[in-house]
């Protein structure tokens with residue numbers, strides 16, 4: 001019988017022992033593979049969360065850190081926060097990064113309608129309380145007459161990149177959208193209802209004026225008409241025309257400065273509210289942020305946000321599971337390796353006599369070691385096959401359970417926290433606070449193990465078997481057969 | 490004159506016990522010939538097993554040379570020597586327990602690498618193991634049967650040299666007699682050199698040459 005046949009015969013005849021070894025391998029492999037599978041699934045989930053949230057990164061004034069530093073300096077209330085203007089030239093620095101696919105600049109301001117009439121809610125619903133409310137709101141808007149705040153000018157660099165259009169809450173019905181070529185022009189896109197109400201068409205020119213100075217007028221040219229699906233909250237009384245989505249006019253970002261007559265912001269044409277960078281891949285967000293931080297921008301005042309709060313909410317529980325599974329994988333792998341080594345050592349010791357007999361028959365040492373290797377590797381391969389199937393189920397069950405626990409644990413704290421943040425987030429004047437993606441924690445993972453990891457486990461397992469077999473077996477067979485047979489080894 | 494199969498020249502062996510050399514074999518010179526049945530006797534602990542281990546290539550002498558048909562067995566290579574030129578029978582049989590008789594013999598043949606001129610079944614029947622028993626797991630056979638299988642295995646390589654260490658030590662006297670008869674036949678009919686260490690007077694009496702190991706010396 002050659003050593004290969006001997007290996008097979010030995011496994012078959014000593015089937016009880018084979019099964020025991022097999023089961024040990026299966027248990028260890030299942031633990032390691034499940035751990036890895038869960039780990040992998042958590043990584044996948046984080047990736048898909050990123051993908052779901054898109055590849056947009058926003059550069060804007062960091063209100064939170066401003067509030068924090070104001071309150072720590074003891075200067076008191078939110079009213080004292082001064083927005084540091086975001087300069088176009090700063091925002092343009094980031095556009096040079098090679099992860100940026102396209103970008104948009106956004107500004108926003110209010111204006112008065114001069115040559116046309118804004119859509120008024122009063123047209124629909126006349127309520128005597130409305131005018132009182134308007135007055136109250138007006139005072140908050142910096143002293144301007146609320147009657148003058150007729151329209152919102154939403155300044156952009158490329159209108160098709162604006163979330164209103166990417167999310168299709170606004171759709172072009174006539175003409176065209178604003179592009180880079182419209183920067184520094186007076187071309188605008190108005191809402192369908194506003195157009196109908198005023199008998200306006202693409203190509204028409206209308207006039208707007210500054211809300212602070214009715215004499216500061218500006219002619220704008222309609223190049224496109226859009227329709228919005230945004231519906232006014234009927235419970236919320238419209239206090240001024242600009243709050244009505246029909247009265248939103250999309251303009252080049254350079255245009256908003258023209259209707260601002262605030263002495264402090266003389267070079268307003270160089271200022272934007274925020275810059276939105278669309279990256280080539282959502283997974284490059286971290287890389288982009290890292291590179292951006294090296295640029296000469298005052299990062300104490302500005303922040304890059306890639307829907308980070310939503311991302312954290314989504315992946316928070318997943319990360320907890322990942323944390324746990326990472327530790328588990330390490331522990332289980334180390335323990336598994338030790339147990340396997342010990343088991344193999346015992347198995348080989350137990351076969352000392354057999355080695356002695358084969359040596360006494362003149363069998364070559366490498367063939368003796370090969371025989372035992374074949375047996376153990378074969379059992380390992382079978383165990384690997386079985387474990388690959390069973391670990392999937394096991395990991396899915398464990399992974400889901402872990403995740404459900406984490407989601408339940410986190411939902412209480414997270415909800416409270418985010419609620420608070422959101423309230424504060426509305427501090428920015430006239431800002432487009434668009435949050436089109438609901439950020440629910442990910443509560444299901446799709447457990448699977450990558451080929452790479454599977455190969456790693458197989459590789460490491462095989463390596464352990466090779467080392468733990470060859471080492472003690474070599475130690476034994478290097479003695480002469482007499483010593484081995486008299487158990488003096 | 491018979492051909493010399495195994496030649497011992499100044500063969501010595503000693504154990505190192507607690508820093509002290511303990512001489513077991515002391516410059517032994519002897520030539521074993523084909524067609525003879527040798528028995529080696531001597532008190533327990535006199536070094537019989539040590540001597541057999543050395544001449545069968547299971548261990549190396551501390552000094553001296555052993556030649557198999559004029560070739561130093563070290564030159565042949567001990568593993569090679571064991572696989573092709575010497576059949577060894579142990580007191581404790583030393584059969585592979587996960588195999589049947591047939592497979593045990595087959596293993597030896599494959600390790601030897603030389604095609605046997607006779608079938609395994611023939612080899613086994615020569616030592617009195619029938620076909621049915623040859624297919625049973627080795628541990629299900631009696632001690633006597635196991636020793637017969639061990640002898641068949643030793644014969645499988647068709648070497649001239651058969652070395653056995655107390656082969657009848659664990660057997661009852663009638664079974665022992667059967668084994669002795671096999672050895673005798675092998676020496677006298679198949680011209681093999683059979684060297685057997687024994688405690689048994691019965692075995693020694695039937696051998697051609699009785700050697701006594703005493704104080705590390707081999708004397709007739």
Ligand SMILES: Nc1ncnc2c1ncn2[C@@H]1O[C@H](COP(=O)(O)OP(=O)(O)O)[C@@H](O)[C@H]1O
Pocket residue numbers: 488504505506513531532533534535536537538539540
């Ligand atoms: N591995 C060993 N280490 C030390 N002494 C040993 C060893 N093996 C055998 N001996 C000693 O060598 C002597 C000869 O042993 P052995 O050849 O087995 O004798 P026998 O077979 O004649 O009974 C004994 O005294 C024994 O105690």
Ligand SMILES: [Mg+2]
Pocket residue numbers: 537538539
């Ligand atoms: Mg002995």
